[in-house]
Amino acid sequence: MQSIEKFYPNILQYKLENVLFEVKGLLSNLPSLNDEVLFKIEFILEEFITNSFSHLDLSHNCVDIRIKLHLKEFEIEYEEIGVDDLNFAQILLRGQEKNLNPSLEQPGGLGLNLIQQISKKIEYSYNKNTRTRCFKVQFL
Amino acid sequence: MELSYNKTELHQEFIVYGKLDQESYGKFDSSVKTHYTKGLDVTLNVQNLEYISSVGLRSFIMLAKLVRSDKKNIYIKAKEGSMVKQLIYLSGFAKLMPFID
Numbered sequence: 001m002q003s004i005e006k007f008y009p010n011i012l013q014y015k016l017e018n019v020l021f022e023v024k025g026l027l028s029n030l031p032s033l034n035d036e037v038l039f040k041i042e043f044i045l046e047e048f049i050t051n052s053f054s055h056l057d058l059s060h061n062c063v064d065i066r067i068k069l070h071l072k073e074f075e076i077e078y079e080e081i082g083v084d085d086l087n088f089a090q091i092l093l094r095g096q097e098k099n100l101n102p103s104l105e106q107p108g109g110l111g112l113n114l115i116q117q118i119s120k121k122i123e124y125s126y127n128k129n130t131r132t133r134c135f136k137v138q139f140l
Numbered sequence: 141m142e143l144s145y146n147k148t149e150l151h152q153e154f155i156v157y158g159k160l161d162q163e164s165y166g167k168f169d170s171s172v173k174t175h176y177t178k179g180l181d182v183t184l185n186v187q188n189l190e191y192i193s194s195v196g197l198r199s200f201i202m203l204a205k206l207v208r209s210d211k212k213n214i215y216i217k218a219k220e221g222s223m224v225k226q227l228i229y230l231s232g233f234a235k236l237m238p239f240i241d
Contacts (some may be wrong), residue, residue, distance in 0.1 A: 016162065102232035114227060
């Protein structure tokens with residue numbers, strides 16, 4: 001298996017735990033990868049999926065998510081469809097500031113910041129027409 | 141995730157095994173609350189922790205808050221070169237919970 005693609009339409013109908021369980025189950029069937037690579041893939045996907053669920057506007061939004069994992073290219077593509085744009089650069093900057101001066105308060109933006117730090121490259125784009133956020137992560 | 145707990149007169153140690161993620165952090169938090177003893181320094185031993193997500197790191201911060209409110213210190217014991225150690229370092233939390241050998 002060289003790639004995985006999963007699509008979850010209207011994630012309100014799912015439970016976060018179930019989606020994570022299913023996605024992590026798929027990872028356990030991947031061809032032999034070293035522990036560090038598997039750790040990174042699992043971490044990146046868990047952070048994105050958790051973010052999608054925790055930032056949902058439960059009363060209004062109908063959000064779909066699409067996950068693509070391309071093992072040959074060491075790339076993860078994560079799309080959230082039906083959401084507003086975000087200031088990605090600012091989130092990363094805030095995360096970097098928190099790393100320099102960590103506090104015991106609950107840190108926001110931690111997951112995205114750590115994804116950036118353990119990856120080779122992360123790109124963000126937003127499609128206004130389809131209201132889609134796309135994160136492309138090169139994890140090795 | 142499994143957690144074991146050791147205590148001496150001056151010190152307590154939490155040893156974490158397995159995976160600390162969205163699925164297991166609740167169990168970690170409640171086990172810590174059950175065992176935590178006031179007035180002792182804490183070592184969080186993650187040498188046997190295979191995986192951690194940001195939710196697990198947040199649980200560590202909750203424990204650190206508890207220890208600090210008690211005016212005690214918390215330290216982390218992690219396996220050299222592991223991804224878990226790398227993430228704790230990258231998150232900046234090693235400044236709040238220094239690594240020990």
